[in-house]
Amino acid sequence: METKEQKRVKIEFVSSTDSPEFTHLTWALKRSSVVGLDAEWKPIRTQQSSYPTVSLLQIACRVVPRLSDGDGTDPLNDSLVFLLDLLAVPLPLVWELLRDMFISPDILKLGFKFKQDLIYLSSTFCSQGCNAGFDRVEPFLDITSIYQYLQHKQPGRKVSKETKSLATICEEVLGVSLSKAVWHPLVPSKELQCSDWSHRPLTEEQKTYAAVDAHCLLEIFTVFQSKAIKEGSSLHNSIELHPLNAALGLKEILDKPGVLGPISWFLCRNTIPLDDALSKIIRKYGEKIVLKDSDRKPRTTRRKGKRQSSVGLICKQKQVENCSDCQGPPPWDLSLGGDGCPKFLCDVMVEGLAKHLRCVGIDAAIPSSKKPEPRQLINQAHKEKRVLLTRDAKLLRHDYLIRNQVYRVKSLLKNDQLLEVIETFQLKICEHQLMSRCTKCNGSFVQKPLTTEEAVEAAKGFQVIPNCLFDRNLEFWQCMDCNQLYWEGTQYHNAVQKFIDVCKLNE
Numbered sequence: 297m298e299t300k301e302q303k304r305v306k307i308e309f310v311s312s313t314d315s316p317e318f319t320h321l322t323w324a325l326k327r328s329s330v331v332g333l334d335a336e337w338k339p340i341r342t343q344q345s346s347y348p349t350v351s352l353l354q355i356a357c358r359v360v361p362r363l364s365d366g367d368g369t370d371p372l373n374d375s376l377v378f379l380l381d382l383l384a385v386p387l388p389l390v391w392e393l394l395r396d397m398f399i400s401p402d403i404l405k406l407g408f409k410f411k412q413d414l415i416y417l418s419s420t421f422c423s424q425g426c427n428a429g430f431d432r433v434e435p436f437l438d439i440t441s442i443y444q445y446l447q448h449k450q451p452g453r454k455v456s457k458e459t460k461s462l463a464t465i466c467e468e469v470l471g472v473s474l475s476k477a478v479w480h481p482l483v484p485s486k487e488l489q490c491s492d493w494s495h496r497p498l499t500e501e502q503k504t505y506a507a508v509d510a511h512c513l514l515e516i517f518t519v520f521q522s523k524a525i526k527e528g529s530s531l532h533n534s535i536e537l538h539p540l541n542a543a544l545g546l547k548e549i550l551d552k553p554g555v556l557g558p559i560s561w562f563l564c565r566n567t568i569p570l571d572d573a574l575s576k577i578i579r580k581y582g583e584k585i586v587l588k589d590s591d592r593k594p595r596t597t598r599r600k601g602k603r604q605s606s607v608g609l610i611c612k613q614k615q616v617e618n619c620s621d622c623q624g625p626p627p628w629d630l631s632l633g634g635d636g637c638p639k640f641l642c643d644v645m646v647e648g649l650a651k652h653l654r655c656v657g658i659d660a661a662i663p664s665s666k667k668p669e670p671r672q673l674i675n676q677a678h679k680e681k682r683v684l685l686t687r688d689a690k691l692l693r694h695d696y697l698i699r700n701q702v703y704r705v706k707s708l709l710k711n712d713q714l715l716e717v718i719e720t721f722q723l724k725i726c727e728h729q730l731m732s733r734c735t736k737c738n739g740s741f742v743q744k745p746l747t748t749e750e751a752v753e754a755a756k757g758f759q760v761i762p763n764c765l766f767d768r769n770l771e772f773w774q775c776m777d778c779n780q781l782y783w784e785g786t787q788y789h790n791a792v793q794k795f796i797d798v799c800k801l802n803e
């Protein structure tokens with residue numbers, strides 16, 4: 297890699313189809329073999345019945361540059377980033393251009409978790425006068441796949457299955473911190489990420505932030521490309537200098553006043569031969585994004601309980617690590633059509649917490665299988681409208697599937713965990729709720745207490761009622777699900793007292 301100072305990103309803001317910038321975009325797309333795509337949308341603060349409206353689409357083009365006397369800078373590090381203002385440009389007028397780009401076999405599309413962007417883009421175009429949205433991006437390469445490939449290539453390195461943020465990948469692959477890069481403003485990226493992308497005019501910082509997010513995809517790909525090319529000797533031979541055909545009509549660019557100062561164009565060593573090498577890469581590693589009908593409409597759970605905070609899911613999913621707190625209404629909230637009864641699903645790591653929750657009368661299920669896959673947990677939580685409680689940070693990255701329904705418990709001890717959940721979800725615990733639920737199976741008790749005689753009868757065959765209980769006129773309760781019998785013995789009273797203390801009911 298060259299020193300970072302030599303990277304140049306030329307940014308063009310496209311806000312009308314009559315503008316020279318738009319002409320330039322059309323031109324650039326015809327001459328780009330690789331584009332990096334990213335989109336921004338306005339953060340959603342309340343529950344909405346549709347997807348967010350995408351307000352900006354960033355397209356970083358690696359345009360084949362003209363012959364030039366070059367100054368030694370790597371041409372692969374320079375790129376042209378178009379910021380397509382979807383709030384200003386009439387969407388039906390750009391639909392075809394974008395659709396063609398998405399499906400053109402001659403353009404490799406790069407993205408980071410771009411499926412979500414595509415879903416939102418598609419819905420934005422549909423809702424604003426376009427008959428169709430977008431349903432596929434092909435050929436496509438996800439930066440996460442590239443990253444995983446690069447990790448495999450490092451001997452002795454353990455491949456992490458964890459999803460890294462784009463910033464982390466940039467740092468690891470390019471050795472550049474997105475927020476500290478010379479071409480990046482010194483504004484915390486998270487702050488910008490969550491800034492209001494529907495506000496116009498965008499600040500220079502917003503524009504640069506948006507452009508860099510798309511541009512860095514090209515850079516990561518460049519690293520990958522050179523590794524992949526070195527792999528196959530057949531590819532290797534074809535990457536020698538072939539400066540012919542590189543002098544494409546760049547007059548338009550050079551005649552235009554540069555947005556960020558002059559841009560240099562360099563001798564390109566990857567024109568025609570690279571197309572060959574590139575198509576080999578695409579054949580070997582290429583992916584595609586195909587949207588199904590079910591992707592096009594927000595699911596109820598997606599719609600429900602969007603976070604109210606400005607940080608987290610309502611922003612892009614690119615910094616999953618930061619999204620550890622549920623901050624919107626939970627799925628049982630009345631405002632979301634829920635029944636008001638809190639329901640949880642406790643991951644195996646917090647099974648003890650499940651028992652504690654049941655002790656205070658809260659519905660707390662455990663996974664239906666012994667060693668559940670993350671997807672199974674997510675499905676169960678979704679189906680039963682539960683909040684998944686876990687200590688596994690990795691599960692949080694599935695949070696986008698069931699918004700606001702995964703919560704990472706921070707406390708280590710059961711009592712502290714219980715209090716944490718009660719406070720986080722503002723659960724109202726009354727004394728009469730204590731010991732009102734089967735701690736064994738989470739079932740509810742029969743409506744009326746049983747007498748000792750009835751209890752002995754009911755317990756026959758699976759539970760022994762100690763003789764010492766017989767003359768004490770106790771009330772017995774039976775679980776309707778597993779038939780377990782409970783009675784108000786000494787242990788019961790001790791437990792009630794304990795939970796009164798833990799839940800601070802007498803304060």
Ligand SMILES: [Zn+2]
Pocket residue numbers: 734735736737738739775776777778779780
């Ligand atoms: Zn039970």
